[in-house]
Amino acid sequence: MIIFFILLLPGCFGFEDVKSIKARLDINKDGSYSIVEIQDKIEGSNSLATAEYKNAINQTGWAFLDISTSQKFTDKKQAFGAGFLEGALTSELLYMYYQNTIVGRCDGKEQLCASIDKWLDESLKWIESKIKQSSHRKGYWHHVSLFMTQLTGIAEGYHHVMKDKNKTITLKDIIVMNVFGDLEDLESALNPTQLPNKVLGKGHCSALLRLLPGNADLLVSHDTWNSYQSMLRIIKKYNMPFKRSSRSSEIIPGHTLSFSGYPGVIYSGDDFSILSSGLTVLETTIGNSNPDLWTQLTPHSVLEGIRSTVANRLATDGRSWTNIFSIHNSGTYNNQWMVVDYNQFTPGDKELKPNLLWVLEQIPGYIQTKDLTQIIESQGFWPSYNSPYFKDVYNMSGNQRLVEQYGDWFSYEKTPRAQIFHRDAVKVTDIPSMIKLMRYNNYTQDPLSVCDCSPPYSAENSISARNDLNPLNGTYPFPALSHRSHGGTDMKLTSYKMAQNYQLIAQGGPTWDPLPPFRWSEQDFKDTPHVGQPDLWQFDPVEVTWN
Numbered sequence: 335m336i337i338f339f340i341l342l343l344p345g346c347f348g349f350e351d352v353k354s355i356k357a358r359l360d361i362n363k364d365g366s367y368s369i370v371e372i373q374d375k376i377e378g379s380n381s382l383a384t385a386e387y388k389n390a391i392n393q394t395g396w397a398f399l400d401i402s403t404s405q406k407f408t409d410k411k412q413a414f415g416a417g418f419l420e421g422a423l424t425s426e427l428l429y430m431y432y433q434n435t436i437v438g439r440c441d442g443k444e445q446l447c448a449s450i451d452k453w454l455d456e457s458l459k460w461i462e463s464k465i466k467q468s469s470h471r472k473g474y475w476h477h478v479s480l481f482m483t484q485l486t487g488i489a490e491g492y493h494h495v496m497k498d499k500n501k502t503i504t505l506k507d508i509i510v511m512n513v514f515g516d517l518e519d520l521e522s523a524l525n526p527t528q529l530p531n532k533v534l535g536k537g538h539c540s541a542l543l544r545l546l547p548g549n550a551d552l553l554v555s556h557d558t559w560n561s562y563q564s565m566l567r568i569i570k571k572y573n574m575p576f577k578r579s580s581r582s583s584e585i586i587p588g589h590t591l592s593f594s595g596y597p598g599v600i601y602s603g604d605d606f607s608i609l610s611s612g613l614t615v616l617e618t619t620i621g622n623s624n625p626d627l628w629t630q631l632t633p634h635s636v637l638e639g640i641r642s643t644v645a646n647r648l649a650t651d652g653r654s655w656t657n658i659f660s661i662h663n664s665g666t667y668n669n670q671w672m673v674v675d676y677n678q679f680t681p682g683d684k685e686l687k688p689n690l691l692w693v694l695e696q697i698p699g700y701i702q703t704k705d706l707t708q709i710i711e712s713q714g715f716w717p718s719y720n721s722p723y724f725k726d727v728y729n730m731s732g733n734q735r736l737v738e739q740y741g742d743w744f745s746y747e748k749t750p751r752a753q754i755f756h757r758d759a760v761k762v763t764d765i766p767s768m769i770k771l772m773r774y775n776n777y778t779q780d781p782l783s784v785c786d787c788s789p790p791y792s793a794e795n796s797i798s799a800r801n802d803l804n805p806l807n808g809t810y811p812f813p814a815l816s817h818r819s820h821g822g823t824d825m826k827l828t829s830y831k832m833a834q835n836y837q838l839i840a841q842g843g844p845t846w847d848p849l850p851p852f853r854w855s856e857q858d859f860k861d862t863p864h865v866g867q868p869d870l871w872q873f874d875p876v877e878v879t880w881n
């Protein structure tokens with residue numbers, strides 16, 4: 335059973351009434367599939383998968399999906415079945431999300447989109463050939479293959495219930511949904527004019543790891559920053575007891591995970607994932623502002639979401655996660671990854687054990703990794719805010735040049751969020767104060783939110799951005815600080831204890847206290863697609879637990 339309750343205002347929204355759908359996927363004698371609605375999540379003798387789905391987006395800002403597959407079937411069947419059941423149960427939401435994020439994605443940039451498509455096809459063809467060549471005795475390509483199979487399952491499950499020809503979603507569309515982070519970098523890399531067409535300094539996400547006083551807990555939290563049209567969200571839990579390889583009988587360490595996700599997307603993408611291996615894995619985007627590095631890209635590589643999925647499944651600790659993730663670096667969706675290994679943590683320990691925190695930074699052609707537990711130990715927290723920590727990565731990706739051109743906003747130490755985290759993270763003593771900091775935005779009052787702008791501050795310059803609140807007629811030194819359909823779109827948090835049961839606290843939508851809540855009908859960009867989204871985004875945190 336998926337149980338969730340409002341943390342601060344129990345019972346206020348009456349969402350206990352939201353219908354929960356439980357279903358199992360059976361394989362019939364002729365090899366076809368049937369979806370059977372059930373009362374309890376109990377598998378039949380020929381069930382490949384069981385699931386529970388609850389769409390409470392209008393009540394809480396989130397939908398919830400819990401899927402398990404049966405070990406009695408091959409890995410390939412399990413991957414397909416998990417995808418099939420997800421595609422079927424979430425079909426309505428998937429179609430809404432498709433309209434919001436895929437339908438108009440090439441408008442006005444058809445040529446660029448065609449080059450990206452060609453690059454993507456080449457990459458998929460290369461992956462297909464590697465899968466064919468490899469014997470699957472080694473786990474890597476086995477798990478890449480399962481990733482692709484699960485996507486096929488999503489497309490087929492979707493069409494199993496969505497018969498309307500007007501609502502067709504192709505497998506290619508599903509694949510595109512699953513590489514949205516990579517696409518952004520491919521747009522810069524393949525732009526024939528070589529003009530930077532992305533929003534300069536565009537921020538993606540804030541994250542904080544906070545060691546509570548007395549080493550009582552290590553809280554891990556993440557805010558997604560994204561365009562507001564992306565806000566149809568599903569918190570998912572997958573339990574897929576795959577083998578390490580097709581010749582192995584050993585179940586993978588990362589067989590179960592929960593994550594904050596999106597319709598049709600089979601990994602977090604935020605990223606924020608809690609794994610059965612004891613790892614909690616998250617990232618913020620660092621991007622690449624050095625055009626010279628784009629020459630390092632090749633379609634003969636593995637896109638980011640696939641590499642993170644394989645690492646999530648196979649890794650046993652921070653070091654092995656970073657090793658697996660580094661194979662076949664695509665140089666796209668360039669992120670600072672944080673791998674927290676809760677196996678290395680005991681609440682109340684006097685000293686931290688090494689390997690509690692591994693950090694990885696990726697740019698095209700280069701990856702740097704290190705055990706940085708020491709930093710958590712010495713300053714009590716690790717902040718992450720779209721700026722590279724490693725000096726080499728920082729310089730190579732062109733940030734030094736941006737500081738020379740635009741000033742400290744592009745520096746690691748002095749960018750507003752670095753200073754806000756350094757001022758406020760040490761004051762976090764428990765979960766409520768952590769949530770408060772992760773939702774923090776007081777941009778008209780906070781001296782650290784000021785900029786050389788008119789009016790003299792930006793709602794981008796805080797832990798959870800609200801760019802919609804910047805006036806359209808304001809003046810800003812670079813586009814990131816200006817008015818746009820962009821901001822913090824959620825908050826997720828877990829702890830040592832919660833992570834053991836894949837639990838998290840999650841808050842959907844842009845931050846609002848003390849700011850006015852986000853309302854679509856009040857926006858000048860209300861024509862941007864947001865099918866199915868609540869008009870008013872004013873939700874409290876919910877605690878998500880699973881049975």
Ligand SMILES: *[C@@H]1O[C@H](CO)[C@@H](O)[C@H](O)[C@H]1NC(C)=O
Pocket residue numbers: 498499500
């Ligand atoms: C499909 O779309 C076309 C064109 O928009 C429309 O004329 C037709 O009625 C639609 N069919 C259904 C079944 O909705």
Ligand SMILES: *[C@@H]1O[C@H](CO)[C@@H](O)[C@H](O)[C@H]1NC(C)=O
Pocket residue numbers: 725726729734
């Ligand atoms: C980075 O660039 C700055 C300024 O150009 C230089 O002083 C510094 O040594 C560089 N650091 C590395 C690690 O390359």
Ligand SMILES: *[C@@H]1O[C@H](CO)[C@@H](O)[C@H](O)[C@H]1NC(C)=O
Pocket residue numbers: 776779780847848
């Ligand atoms: C915002 O800043 C003002 C002025 O410093 C302060 O009075 C208020 O409490 C702050 N609000 C929050 C939520 O931090």
Ligand SMILES: *[C@@H]1O[C@H](CO)[C@@H](O)[C@H](O)[C@H]1NC(C)=O
Pocket residue numbers: 788789805807808809
């Ligand atoms: C922007 O518009 C607002 C409201 O119309 C107005 O009060 C303000 O003076 C304008 N600011 C600038 C810089 O033009």
Ligand SMILES: *[C@@H]1O[C@H](CO)[C@@H](O)[C@H](O)[C@H]1NC(C)=O
Pocket residue numbers: 389391392427566866867868
């Ligand atoms: C939220 O409610 C509106 C109005 O009933 C509905 O049109 C929309 O589809 C719902 N959104 C989701 C995600 O279910």
